[in-house]
Amino acid sequence: MAIYASALDLIGNTPLVDISSLSPNPGVRILAKMEGQNPGGSVKDRASLAMIEEAEKDGRLTPGATLIESSSGNTGIALAMICRVKGYRIKVVLPDNVSVERRQLLEVWGAEIIPSPGSEGSNGAMRRAIALAGEHPEWVFLHQYSNEANARAHYEGTGPEIWRDCPEITHFIAGLGTSGTLMGVGRYLKEQKPEVQVWAIEPPVGEMVDGLKNLDEGYIPELFTANNGFDLLDRKMIVRPRESIEWTRKLIEVGVFAGISSGAIQAAAVKAANLIDEGTIVTIVCDGGWKYLSAGVWTDDLDTVEARAKATIYF
Amino acid sequence: MPDVRLPTVLRSHAGGASVVEAEGETVGDVLAWLESTFPGLAGQLRNTDGTAHRFVNVYVNDDDARYLDGLDTKLTGTDEISILPAVAGG
Numbered sequence: 001m002a003i004y005a006s007a008l009d010l011i012g013n014t015p016l017v018d019i020s021s022l023s024p025n026p027g028v029r030i031l032a033k034m035e036g037q038n039p040g041g042s043v044k045d046r047a048s049l050a051m052i053e054e055a056e057k058d059g060r061l062t063p064g065a066t067l068i069e070s071s072s073g074n075t076g077i078a079l080a081m082i083c084r085v086k087g088y089r090i091k092v093v094l095p096d097n098v099s100v101e102r103r104q105l106l107e108v109w110g111a112e113i114i115p116s117p118g119s120e121g122s123n124g125a126m127r128r129a130i131a132l133a134g135e136h137p138e139w140v141f142l143h144q145y146s147n148e149a150n151a152r153a154h155y156e157g158t159g160p161e162i163w164r165d166c167p168e169i170t171h172f173i174a175g176l177g178t179s180g181t182l183m184g185v186g187r188y189l190k191e192q193k194p195e196v197q198v199w200a201i202e203p204p205v206g207e208m209v210d211g212l213k214n215l216d217e218g219y220i221p222e223l224f225t226a227n228n229g230f231d232l233l234d235r236k237m238i239v240r241p242r243e244s245i246e247w248t249r250k251l252i253e254v255g256v257f258a259g260i261s262s263g264a265i266q267a268a269a270v271k272a273a274n275l276i277d278e279g280t281i282v283t284i285v286c287d288g289g290w291k292y293l294s295a296g297v298w299t300d301d302l303d304t305v306e307a308r309a310k311a312t313i314y315f
Numbered sequence: 316m317p318d319v320r321l322p323t324v325l326r327s328h329a330g331g332a333s334v335v336e337a338e339g340e341t342v343g344d345v346l347a348w349l350e351s352t353f354p355g356l357a358g359q360l361r362n363t364d365g366t367a368h369r370f371v372n373v374y375v376n377d378d379d380a381r382y383l384d385g386l387d388t389k390l391t392g393t394d395e396i397s398i399l400p401a402v403a404g405g
Contacts, residue, residue: 044405178404202402204399214324215325215368238377
């Protein structure tokens with residue numbers, strides 16, 4: 001085995017695993033890209049490393065600097081890990097209705113958590129981060145929702161890896177959070193093979209988050225509009241918590257221990273498999289299941305877990 | 316008649332209902348019906364030119380209508396429509 005100079009060199013180059021035994025259609029293969037294998041534990045390692053290296057290159061990040069970011073968890077954890085290794089300080093604005101493990105992991109890597117009301121969701125956390133960054137110009141705000149390095153990490157990494165490992169791909173299905181994965185991978189794949197279908201999956205967060213005062217508090221990431229997301233995507237659907245949990249559990253049958261958003265993506269892959277005669281669907285497994293153990297995803301009664309998931313931000 | 320699920324932020328404008336039975340043969344019809352039936356919703360769902368508000372996502376049976384036929388998406392009586400504000404994650 002190779003010896004790596006740093007844990008950060010382990011980011012990317014994740015494997016594809018054939019989980020076609022979950023496919024309802026024998027003509028359709030489903031391959032899962034195992035992003036939980038990244039050292040920080042999620043797909044967010046990629047964008048986080050790209051954003052930090054970009055900021056180092058353009059001189060915004062200098063030794064001893066302090067970063068601020070808003071995150072529902074995974075980006076914060078990834079940034080905190082990278083900051084720990086590289087010697088930066090980081091503050092993460094985190095909605096208070098994320099799983100306890102997300103908070104614990106941020107603490108493991110030494111991040112300072114600035115709590116924001118869970119009822120305001122990720123949008124509220126982001127508004128607070130923007131305000132704080134405005135008050136503290138000495139802090140470096142990478143702003144994952146608008147940072148082009150986020151999508152570029154996937155255009156230059158995730159997308160080419162999928163194309164290298166699976167040129168027969170017909171559908172790419174991933175979650176829509178910052179839109180970085182979908183914009184970067186989607187654009188790269190369509191440049192290689194325009195007929196590839198790109199599907200986005202969302203949780204019905206609007207139903208879980210009650211704190212919006214009006215619809216103008218809604219938010220479309222700048223990355224999405226800058227990359228012509230409305231044209232790039234072929235389909236966008238919501239997957240409800242119950243179905244997401246059911247598929248998170250089914251993934252266990254094929255040895256994939258994943259988070260709830262990955263279950264939502266597999267549920268959509270199964271819908272896609274039922275709509276086509278034959279093809280190869282590549283899905284993203286965003287993170288491992290470790291951060292969801294406290295939610296009883298695999299162990300508690302389905303109704304109980306569903307009720308818990310409805311009050312939690314897991315995308 | 317399609318059922319429409321409303322987000323919490325809009326319910327107070329529709330008498331507190333989380334689900335309303337709407338009228339209309341297309342998504343655009345249903346949005347227009349909602350705005351005329353519940354005056355508090357006027358201007359909340361559509362722009363003055365009739366297009367859907369930027370931060371409003373309209374789903375037909377969980378599919379975002381923008382990627383179907385948009386406001387022209389045809390509905391049947393068994394379709395369920397959900398209106399949700401645009402929210403980010405990450």
